[in-house]
Structure formats: C-alpha cells, structure tokens
Amino acid sequence: MPLSKLQSALGLEDSCSKGYFPNFFNTLENARYVGEIPPIHIYGVDSMSTREKDIFLKWYEDLSSSGYIFNMADEIRKYCIQDVRILWSACLRFREIFRASTQVDPFREAITIASAYMRVFRKTSLKPETVGVVPPRRSPIAESPLWLVWEERQRGTAIAHAGNGREARVMGRKVDGLVRNTVLEFHGCFFHGPNDTMGGRYEATMRKTVFLRQSGYEVIEKWECEFERQILEDAASSAFVAGNPLSQIDVFLNQKLVTPPSHAYPSRLLNYGPAAKTTHLTSALWYGDTPGFMDDCVNNTGAGLRCSFTAGGKEGEVMGHLHCDLFN
Structure with a gap:
C-alpha cells in the first residue's frame, strides 16, 4: 500500500x-x-x-x-x-x-x-496436542553424540564424531561416527524418516547405508525412536543418560582455569611447552569422564599433541574442541 x-x-x-x-x-x-x-x-x-x-x-x-x-x-x-x-x-x-x-x-x-x-x-486457534514439538534437550542433534558416547563406552574405543572433532567423511559423504572400518549412523526420525511414516526420506537414508556397505564398510545404525526406547527400558542406558555425560564442566590447564576467550574470533593460536608449538582449538562439545588426555590438538605440522587437563576438579578426559585462550 x-x-x-x-x-x-x-x-x-x-x-x-x-x-x-x-x-x-x-x-x-x-x-x-x-x-x-x-x-x-x-x-x-x-x-x-x-x-x-x-x-x-x-x-x-x-x-x-x-x-x-x-x-x-x-x-x-x-x-x-x-x-x-x-x-x-x-x-x-x-x-x-x-x-x-x-x-x-x-x-x-x-x-x-x-x-x-x-x-x-x-x-x-491452535488446539493442544495437534503439532509435534521436540522436547527441550532431547532433539536428535543432542541425542546423536549421546548415543555415540554410549557406543564408545560399550566398545572401549574412541569414535570420531562431531562431539570430539569434525564429522568424518567416508567416500565423500558425512557420517555421524567412524572408528577404523566401522561407520555409526544415528537416524533422527524427522530428518531420516522411518519407513512406516515417511517412505521417501527412509529410502534416501537406506541408499546411503547400502552405498557405504558396498564400499566395504560395516554400518551400525540406531534410530532415534529405538534409542528412546532403549533409555526407557535398559537400566544401564538410563543410568548413563541420567549422569548427564555431556554437561559442561570447568577445565584447568596447568592448574589454571580455562575460560572463554575475550576475542570475537572462533579460534586462537595456542602455545604449548618450551618447543612453542602452535595449534588451533575451536568451539564444540566437550565433557569430562575418566582420567586421560586430550588427543585432538594438532599443530601446524599435523603432529598430534597430548595435553594433560584437569576436568571438574579432578584429572579427566576432555573430548571435543575448546573455545578459549590457554596459557602455560
């Protein structure tokens, strides 16, 4: 007008x-x-x-x-x-x-x-219980790393996933988790579509699975609804989730608290030890568990660095990326 x-x-x-x-x-x-x-x-x-x-x-x-x-x-x-x-x-x-x-x-x-x-x-005008809404903190995006961490504990081995680095790629395609020749895929029901409700999305998901298996990879799949039932029905899974393994904790390096950066950039050059090697650490998910080291620090030469952290007031494993300034 x-x-x-x-x-x-x-x-x-x-x-x-x-x-x-x-x-x-x-x-x-x-x-x-x-x-x-x-x-x-x-x-x-x-x-x-x-x-x-x-x-x-x-x-x-x-x-x-x-x-x-x-x-x-x-x-x-x-x-x-x-x-x-x-x-x-x-x-x-x-x-x-x-x-x-x-x-x-x-x-x-x-x-x-x-x-x-x-x-x-x-x-x-909208009546109650007429539109499906994902409950807070229980979205497929949050449950995917939760299931992958659960699988890490069950298998006793580290799995490469978005929670501790970047999503791995296999044959040019992103996968949720990767450990050696095994691919782990978490299928959110809305985005991937179980066969009984959304056939088109289900078929696309299955084509990717077939492609990976034909390429020589073992593919382990978990549907969101299946994982929900597992949490409700399996005592060990329920206790694991109740422990909130992905919660944020205080992390210390050399007895100094790791704090959020004061700058506006997503990463920062960091110095470690007398050799003054540098690396980038970016922001993502991190959590503390059993005593260990962080292995995801890679310097400019591509060599891995092992840095001892203290998590939650005790020595702990810190997985993922840290968005912070660290000082020796």
Missing part, C-alpha cells in the same frame, strides 16, 4: 496527508531552485487516477494563484520528513489495532505479517 493511502486506510489525522512533490524536478541542476511552482507535468499527473488528478489540479491551481514561491531545498526536506511522519503514525496505529483485536504485538512478537498471523493462530 502506498504512503498516500495510509491516511484514509488507518484513519490517521489530517497532518499525515501525503501531499505532492515534483519528483521529475528532483535533479542536480534544480537542487538550489527558488521560484515559481514547477509545471503540472513535472508532478507525474499523467499517472494519476481521475479522482487523484482532480484533487491535484485543485491543489495546484490554489497554490499557483496564491503566488507561492517554490524552494527546492525546503520542499524536499519537508516532503521527506512528512513521509517519515506518515509511516511512523501508520505503524503505531496498525500496532494499536492489531493488539486490540488479536492480543499480539506485531512488532515485538513477529518480524513479518505472515509470522504475526501465525502467532495469532497459535495463541487463539
């Missing part, structure tokens, strides 16, 4: 009238013009509707007959200020009307008209 229509559409006061401006007169040559009002055609009268044209001609005739002196610098300033006044008043009026009829603030609770009306629908 053009600004010129907002006054009548929203019932704004007379001071919010759009007015007229000779847009075709707005050139560099006319920037300092002072004199008679510009000709009618400069106002774009040919593009006006019949009603708009009649109103404009009456306004133009009255202004011309009064001997009005047109000052380009003053006129363009007033016209721009008026545009802002109209839009500002219209926004306030729209907000007032919308809040009164829907109990939703369109500017505080939404960023588009569509999202504002979706908010209204959710507040006034």
Whole structure:
C-alpha cells in the first residue's frame, strides 16, 4: 500500500496527508531552485487516477494563484520528513489495532505479517496436542553424540564424531561416527524418516547405508525412536543418560582455569611447552569422564599433541574442541 493511502486506510489525522512533490524536478541542476511552482507535468499527473488528478489540479491551481514561491531545498526536506511522519503514525496505529483485536504485538512478537498471523493462530486457534514439538534437550542433534558416547563406552574405543572433532567423511559423504572400518549412523526420525511414516526420506537414508556397505564398510545404525526406547527400558542406558555425560564442566590447564576467550574470533593460536608449538582449538562439545588426555590438538605440522587437563576438579578426559585462550 502506498504512503498516500495510509491516511484514509488507518484513519490517521489530517497532518499525515501525503501531499505532492515534483519528483521529475528532483535533479542536480534544480537542487538550489527558488521560484515559481514547477509545471503540472513535472508532478507525474499523467499517472494519476481521475479522482487523484482532480484533487491535484485543485491543489495546484490554489497554490499557483496564491503566488507561492517554490524552494527546492525546503520542499524536499519537508516532503521527506512528512513521509517519515506518515509511516511512523501508520505503524503505531496498525500496532494499536492489531493488539486490540488479536492480543499480539506485531512488532515485538513477529518480524513479518505472515509470522504475526501465525502467532495469532497459535495463541487463539491452535488446539493442544495437534503439532509435534521436540522436547527441550532431547532433539536428535543432542541425542546423536549421546548415543555415540554410549557406543564408545560399550566398545572401549574412541569414535570420531562431531562431539570430539569434525564429522568424518567416508567416500565423500558425512557420517555421524567412524572408528577404523566401522561407520555409526544415528537416524533422527524427522530428518531420516522411518519407513512406516515417511517412505521417501527412509529410502534416501537406506541408499546411503547400502552405498557405504558396498564400499566395504560395516554400518551400525540406531534410530532415534529405538534409542528412546532403549533409555526407557535398559537400566544401564538410563543410568548413563541420567549422569548427564555431556554437561559442561570447568577445565584447568596447568592448574589454571580455562575460560572463554575475550576475542570475537572462533579460534586462537595456542602455545604449548618450551618447543612453542602452535595449534588451533575451536568451539564444540566437550565433557569430562575418566582420567586421560586430550588427543585432538594438532599443530601446524599435523603432529598430534597430548595435553594433560584437569576436568571438574579432578584429572579427566576432555573430548571435543575448546573455545578459549590457554596459557602455560
């Protein structure tokens, strides 16, 4: 809707009238013009509707007959200020009307008209238990590393996954976990689709599994719903999850607390020992468990570094990346 229509559409006061401006007169040559009002055609009268044209001609005739002196610098300033006044008043009026009829603030609770009306629908018309919502802290993204850590404990070996580095790639495809020639895949039911509800997504997931197996890899799969049942039915799994193994803990290096960085960059060059080797550590998931070392520090030469950490007040295993500044 053009600004010129907002006054009548929203019932704004007379001071919010759009007015007229000779847009075709707005050139560099006319920037300092002072004199008679510009000709009618400069106002774009040919593009006006019949009603708009009649109103404009009456306004133009009255202004011309009064001997009005047109000052380009003053006129363009007033016209721009008026545009802002109209839009500002219209926004306030729209907000007032919308809040009164829907109990939703369109500017505080939404960023588009569509999202504002979706908010209204959710507040006034959406019935309970009609839309599936993943409970907090139990999304597939959170459960995937949880299952992989569980598998690490069961197998007694480290598994490369996003929680302790980057997602591994096999034959050009990302996999959730990788240990030697074994691929571990955690299938969130929404994104991968179990066969009984979303056949298309399920088929795409199975094609990837077949491809990996045909390439000589052992593939171990776990569906989100299966892992949920395992947690509920298996005492050991339930106790493992209840222990919150992915919780954040305090980490110390050389008896100094590892703190978040003061800089805005996602990684930082770090120095270790008298050899002054450097490495990058970036942010991701980390947790403490049994005594051990962190093996995911790789220096510029590609050689691994073993750095002893203290986790949670005791010597512990710290997996993943650390987003912090470390000092010896």
